Amino acid sequence: MKVLTKNTDYAIRALLALAAKKGSYMSAKSIAIEHDIPYQFLRRLLQEMIRHNLIVSKEGVRGGFMMQKDPDEITVTQLIEIFQGKVQVSECMFRKQICGNRANCVLRHEIMRIESVVQSEFEKVTIGKLLRDLEAANQVNPTAATIS
Amino acid sequence: MKVLTKNTDYAIRALLALAAKKGSYMSAKSIAIEHDIPYQFLRRLLQEMIRHNLIVSKEGVRGGFMMQKDPDEITVTQLIEIFQGKVQVSECMFRKQICGNRANCVLRHEIMRIESVVQSEFEKVTIGKLLRDLEAANQVNPTAATIS
DNA sequence: CTTAACTGATACTATATTGATATCAATTAA
DNA sequence: TTAATTGATATCAATATAGTATCAGTTAAG
Numbered sequence: 001m002k003v004l005t006k007n008t009d010y011a012i013r014a015l016l017a018l019a020a021k022k023g024s025y026m027s028a029k030s031i032a033i034e035h036d037i038p039y040q041f042l043r044r045l046l047q048e049m050i051r052h053n054l055i056v057s058k059e060g061v062r063g064g065f066m067m068q069k070d071p072d073e074i075t076v077t078q079l080i081e082i083f084q085g086k087v088q089v090s091e092c093m094f095r096k097q098i099c100g101n102r103a104n105c106v107l108r109h110e111i112m113r114i115e116s117v118v119q120s121e122f123e124k125v126t127i128g129k130l131l132r133d134l135e136a137a138n139q140v141n142p143t144a145a146t147i148s
Numbered sequence: 149m150k151v152l153t154k155n156t157d158y159a160i161r162a163l164l165a166l167a168a169k170k171g172s173y174m175s176a177k178s179i180a181i182e183h184d185i186p187y188q189f190l191r192r193l194l195q196e197m198i199r200h201n202l203i204v205s206k207e208g209v210r211g212g213f214m215m216q217k218d219p220d221e222i223t224v225t226q227l228i229e230i231f232q233g234k235v236q237v238s239e240c241m242f243r244k245q246i247c248g249n250r251a252n253c254v255l256r257h258e259i260m261r262i263e264s265v266v267q268s269e270f271e272k273v274t275i276g277k278l279l280r281d282l283e284a285a286n287q288v289n290p291t292a293a294t295i296s
Numbered sequence: 297c298t299t300a301a302c303t304g305a306t307a308c309t310a311t312a313t314t315g316a317t318a319t320c321a322a323t324t325a326a
Numbered sequence: 327t328t329a330a331t332t333g334a335t336a337t338c339a340a341t342a343t344a345g346t347a348t349c350a351g352t353t354a355a356g
Contacts, residue, residue, distance in 0.1 A: 060324025
């Protein structure tokens, strides 16, 4: 069971790169090279993040992408929702489509509890937090800590 | 993001059925009908659970499947591992294949923490616990509470 | 001792998801 | 004017998920 797909994985890395260069534009190409992300794949992810108002773009020469939303306001939960759909434990088993007596389903209680625990754990992790951790590690040993 | 696939979903239901009939054999057919699980699909899941010593089978007429392992010892985490692979947050990002400087990767710490939280939450939920919850609900209202 | 109800094993199909690549138009700084 | 860029799609391959079909072997029961 893989919790983060490449989509989300790459998106986190790209956001960390942009958050580190806050206030200036960075091209998809440079992000792709810096973090070893397939270029065209990355571009689609960036477009998706624009649509969700996490970042903005500027076209043309010297264009690129820039952080828009406060990195502390971007949670891993949000990124999972964007790229993998909302966190839910079981698609059909405990939901109205299939579960006729939803209210009485004893499993549902457990499932909902876990669902909220998983979500809240991922909500604790923001791009801002990750960036600070990364910068702290770099101060201790400037060459060792990188994202990937 | 779907945490439980049909495999795991159906396996849980089948185990609850077998746990409820502890000590006697139950055919794949009757489990399939009772819980509305595709018959041939279910049979593969049952075979897999035999391989993992959760249940045993008896061939021939009046044969079927029976609980082997103590239901309280069967966790949802185990079932996820069997049918969806070990719970891991990111397949490649933070693992040796890709992550060269694994020890210094600052994301890794967060990721491992979440991984263990998710795992331990699912470990709290055993087939035994679910069955007791189910039986308790049936005592309150004998017709309302079912698995699906 | 035959038959029907079973499991064991495996092959197959369909669909969805994931990961990746390619193309071309539009924009813009130099 | 041109080269570097994003915007928008189309396409493809690999893998995972969900489900179906088939046939051989086993066994209880008539």
